[in-house]
Amino acid sequence: MTGVSTTCPYCGVGCGVIATPDGRGGVQIKGDPDHPANRGRLCVKGAALGETLSTEGRLLSPMIRGQQATWDSALDEVAARFSQTIAAHGPDSVALYVSGQLLTEDYYVANKLMKGFIGSANIDTNSRLCMASSVAGHRRAFGSDTVPGQYEDLELADLVVLVGSNLAWCHPVLHQRLMAAKAVRPALKIVVIDPRRTATCEGADLHLALAPGADAHLFNLLLCQLADQGHLNPDFLHHVTGLDAALASARISTPAATGLPPADLAAFLTLWASTERVVTVYSQGINQSDSGTDKVNAILNCHLATGRIGRPGMGPFSITGQPNAMGGREVGGLANMLACHLDLENPTHRDAVQGFWAAPAMATQPGLKAVDMFRAVEDGRIRALWVLHTNPAVTMPDADRVARAIAACDFVAVSDLWPNTDTARLAHVLLPAAGWGEKNGTVTNSERMISRQRGFAPPPGQARADWWQLAQVAQRMGFAGFDWDSPAQIFDEYARLSGVAGTLGSDFDISGLVGTAYEAFAPVVWPQAAKRGGRFFADGRFHTPDGRARMMPVTASLPAAVTKALPxxxxxxxxxxxxxxxxxxxxxxxxxxxxxxxxxxxxxxxxxxxxxxxxxxxxxxxxxxxxxxxxxxxxxxxxxxxxxxxxxxxxxxxxxxxxxxxxxxxxxxxxxxxxxxxxxxxxxFAAGWYGFALSHRDVTPACDYWAEGRTAGGIQLELAGQVAPEDWPAWASALFDLPSPSAMVSDPAQGVHRMAFTSHGKLVAALFIARTPVLLSRAHLTTALGTTDLSVLAGRPAADRPDPGPTVCACLNVGLNTILRAITGDGLMSVDAIGAALGAGTNCGSCRPELAALLSRHSHREAAE
The missing domain is CATH 2.40.40.20 (Barwin-like endoglucanases)
Known part of the structure; x- marks a missing residue:
């Protein structure tokens, strides 16, 4: 069958994917060599997408209070409960909590419904948890939430600084592009700033193990050095305000606050100051802080003061965590923003959007941001809540409190693929949503590239697209303007609105895409103006009232001190x-x-x-x-x-x-x-026993600790408890819902019990118990489910079957022991040699930093000996 070009549903890199259904329910996944973001590369998560498309356990029909329902009855229920709540308590008594997993068209409909027709800005997104500080920093400095640069800037730079970003694990394909550039041009320097020594550090020239939370102190010190050693750009500073105030605040920071050795600190400051083409990449380590916006502005200050922004190979670069966090920002999915980068608190902007939408009740002030939104759910200010494609009962801070608040809310609707998430279990109405591979729309990646997500499989059961669910509820609430037949129509409306925004001075104007052949839509970076080259601000034009960028005074702080009780x-x-x-x-x-x-x-x-x-x-x-x-x-x-x-x-x-x-x-x-x-x-934790279990089907253990993971034939479970059962065989039979064990090895004096359960001669479950953490070859055991091999009770392979050890390369299933044997036995001396011998690291490349670390540890061990 013909492959379908789409985009990956994971991180903000926005990799192109070619999905080819095999006609038997399976899908072949490969990277799209023509997509500019990844050029054919995929990380292991993206490469494994075909293994995640099972519809087993999916939510297949609407549910009302645990009972199967029709779409009409479920949508009527949501519309009625929202309408009744608004009538009784006002528009701010309802809220939408949405997600970077939504496509831009879904986001647009949600934003239009909430802000233009319900008349409240109580719509926020789980992207608030990952990049809101970057949005705020951009708006303070540039007057708009604009990411200045492009991915290729990492390859064109002479210095790439990764601060608060484990790029190798969290954005692997972008890290692979960076490392490939360094391999071609070794003079390219990479600095990692992170309290932890992460996988990203393996490819760096310098790792600064900064004191946790001291990022603003470091960049304040950098700003001072730039000023004191003549590295400011006086020509560009004509386009910038606030230098003196920013410097005055920066001078309060001291080297001691960074916790860095003086030589390392001096090396970094000198390298950054003396390198013209420098890109500073930052992510959650900067943003997820109670002073995250100040940290962002401390970084932006350094680039603005030197004019190192908007030109090839230089600039600050915020890397987003979700596939459409940027699309959500563009469409106004945050509680304090309006569509197309317009300002919710600007009457002219509000009037323009209201007129375009013919909206009856435009929100006039920002809504509640995520944490405050769930506080309002808790105290009853919000009485009706609709959660789409996210799981706040797990992911929000103070998650237990949030779960209790959702459980006590008068009305909760959840749109999701699964009926059993922590949040879905709390809903009054469940709406089955189409997932990746089933829905159509657009997403925007971290470099402002808009790409299509295309469906290649029908949604299972009665699952429907999110935009359709939102539009149907809007119509049932009596609102006009929600009668689209396809996401292409929504995108066209959105692009036309961006043209209105462009006339008001917004940076976000994609009106040139109006009428684009939606099915043939090719990836495009905005702005489309060729003279900008996909970048912003090199010309010194910003989106503030006076057109000048604003350097912000940043009084750096550190997190509050730990206490004796919480050390x-x-x-x-x-x-x-x-x-x-x-x-x-x-x-x-x-x-x-x-x-x-x-x-x-x-x-x-x-x-x-x-x-x-x-x-x-x-x-x-x-x-x-x-x-x-x-x-x-x-x-x-x-x-x-x-x-x-x-x-x-x-x-x-x-x-x-x-x-x-x-x-x-x-x-x-x-x-x-x-x-x-x-x-x-x-x-x-005072564990009286530890366990490891295999089962061909899902089970729910009754013990103090358990963690579940999938295997090829079922699940594996890590277990522990404080008090051991008196009868282990009976406990195991109850766990697996099976008769007595088919084979058993037990040493009660040592607290060791091993049991195998079979059905028709094949292994369907096994349990291993010990008084200390169970030492077994898990990689070997997980392959035994569904076979007749009862030698699993030994816990390790026979002598003629070497134990591969824990997986290092997930693409090719190469284990730690296999790699170590090759290093020591075959004298492998490089990551490429490991790849040539074993294949590890040759597919997606995500494990290459770990391979390098293994080689480094082995060489250090040999030197010590």
């Missing part, structure tokens, strides 16, 4: 092979083999002080919540600053919901939560 500051983030709350990536078995359960990465000194051993369990708590996490001991984190990933939910690891620990502390300008600075207490 650790918890950093949170992502892992390489998972995405958000794993509703998609969790379905691909190979993506669970790299890091398969929630963990706490602790410095060795912290672990020793707490009495925590590798692979033991730690209880992490504060007044907001409690988690139980697997202990990973590593010197990649700083003492006192552990790290935990954010992907696990009540469906996959109930005690691993890390955002339950994050307080609702936000940046006062952007409203973005400070997701990386929760203070916590840590203590050993």
């Amino acid at each position: 650790f500051r918890l950093n949170t983030g992502r892992v390489r092979d998972q995405w958000h709350t794993m509703t998609r990536t969790g379905m691909a078995p190979r993506l669970t083999q790299h890091l398969g359960e929630p963990y706490l990465e602790l410095h060795p000194a912290d672990a020793a002080g707490l009495g925590l051993a590798p692979a033991s369990l730690a209880e992490v708590s504060n007044s907001h919540g409690r988690c139980i996490l697997r202990v990973m001991i590593s010197d990649k984190v700083q003492p006192g600053h552990p790290f935990a990933p954010m992907h696990w939910t009540g469906e996959t690891a109930p005690t691993g919901r890390i955002d339950a620990l994050v307080p609702g502390l936000t940046d006062p300008v952007s409203g973005q939560p400070a997701s990386k600075s929760a203070t916590v207490a840590i203590r050993p």
